[in-house]
Amino acid sequence: MEKILKSKFAVFALALVMTFSLFMLSACGHEHTYSDNWTVEKAATLFEDGVKARYCTDEECNEDDKGKQTQVITALGKTNELYDFFNFYNESLERTENGVKLGQISDPDGTRYGGAIGIAYGNDDNDGVYELENGVTTISFNLDLTSFEEDDYTLFTMNFLQKLDGDQNRAYVTECIFGVLKTSQGYTISALNGVNYTDADRAAILASENKVTIADDDNVLTLGYRLTYDSTKPDAEKLGVKLVVNGEEKITFTVYYNPENTANGITRVDGIGTLWNANSNKDSAILYNLIKE
Numbered sequence: 001m002e003k004i005l006k007s008k009f010a011v012f013a014l015a016l017v018m019t020f021s022l023f024m025l026s027a028c029g030h031e032h033t034y035s036d037n038w039t040v041e042k043a044a045t046l047f048e049d050g051v052k053a054r055y056c057t058d059e060e061c062n063e064d065d066k067g068k069q070t071q072v073i074t075a076l077g078k079t080n081e082l083y084d085f086f087n088f089y090n091e092s093l094e095r096t097e098n099g100v101k102l103g104q105i106s107d108p109d110g111t112r113y114g115g116a117i118g119i120a121y122g123n124d125d126n127d128g129v130y131e132l133e134n135g136v137t138t139i140s141f142n143l144d145l146t147s148f149e150e151d152d153y154t155l156f157t158m159n160f161l162q163k164l165d166g167d168q169n170r171a172y173v174t175e176c177i178f179g180v181l182k183t184s185q186g187y188t189i190s191a192l193n194g195v196n197y198t199d200a201d202r203a204a205i206l207a208s209e210n211k212v213t214i215a216d217d218d219n220v221l222t223l224g225y226r227l228t229y230d231s232t233k234p235d236a237e238k239l240g241v242k243l244v245v246n247g248e249e250k251i252t253f254t255v256y257y258n259p260e261n262t263a264n265g266i267t268r269v270d271g272i273g274t275l276w277n278a279n280s281n282k283d284s285a286i287l288y289n290l291i292k293e
C-alpha cells in the first residue's frame with residue numbers, strides 16, 4: 001500500500017517536472033534579437049510624449065508580439081527640439097543643450113524683439129489656434145537668467161485668438177504681457193499693458209501697479225500662464241489668466257478686449273496663438289522645459 005502511494009507520487013512529481021521543463025523551454029528557448037531600428041508608433045508633439053517600438057529581428061520568432069519593446073519619446077517641449085517650434089522671429093535664436101537661447105532681433109528703427117513659439121503649430125492645429133478646453137490649463141517654462149545682471153530685463157506675452165471661417169481662419173483677440181527685471185534683491189515681475197520694444201520696457205516693469213518682487217537664489221525661474229477657461233460664460237469672461245512664478249500664483253492679469261475688435265465681431269477667445277519673448281536687453285536668457293499641465 002505504502003509502496004503504491006510512493007510510486008504514484010513519483011509519477012506525479014515526474015509529470016510536474018516535465019510540465020515545468022516544457023514551460024521553461026517555451027519561455028527561454030528563444031532569445032529575441034534586436035537592432036537599433038525603432039519605429040515611431042506615435043510621434044511626440046510639443047506637449048505630449050510619443051511612443052516608439054522595435055521587434056525581434058529573428059525570422060523564426062514565433063511569439064505573437066514578435067518580442068515587441070516600447071520606449072517613450074519625450075515631449076519635444078522638454079528637449080532642445082523646442083527650437084523648431086519658434087516659428088516666428090527665430091533668426092537670432094540658438095539651440096542649446098537643453099533648450100533655446102533667446103537672442104533678439106534689432107530693427108533699423110531702434111526697436112528690438114525676440115522669438116515666438118507657435119503653440120498651435122507645434123500641436124498640428126492646422127487652423128493655427130490651440131483650442132482651450134474647459135477647466136484649468138497651465139503652460140509653463142523654465143527661464144535661466146544666470147547671465148542677467150542688475151537692471152537686465154525680458155518680456156513675454158501669450159496671445160489669444162478667435163477661430164474664424166474662411167481663408168483668414170483666425171483673428172487676434174487679446175494678449176497677456178509680463179516683464180521680469182533683475183534687481184539687487186532678486187526679481188521684479190510685472191503685468192504690462194503693452195510692449196515698447198525698447199528700454200522703455202524696463203521703466204514700464206517698475207511703473208506697473210500689478211507686480212511682485214521675489215528672491216530667487218538659483219536665477220532659474222519657472223514661469224507659467226495659468227488659463228482658466230469656461231466656454232459657457234459670456235465672451236469677455238470666458239478666459240481668466242494668472243501668472244505662476246516658481247509654482248505660486250503671483251499675478252492676475254486683466255484680460256483686455258479691444259473695442260475696435262469687438263465692433264468687428266472679434267469678441268471671443270477660442271485658444272492660444274503664440275508665446276513670444278517680446279523684448280529683452282540681453283541675448284542670453286535660456287528658455288527650456290516648456291510643458292502643459
Ligand SMILES: [Zn+2]
Nearest residue numbers: 032056061067
Ligand atoms: Zn524573437
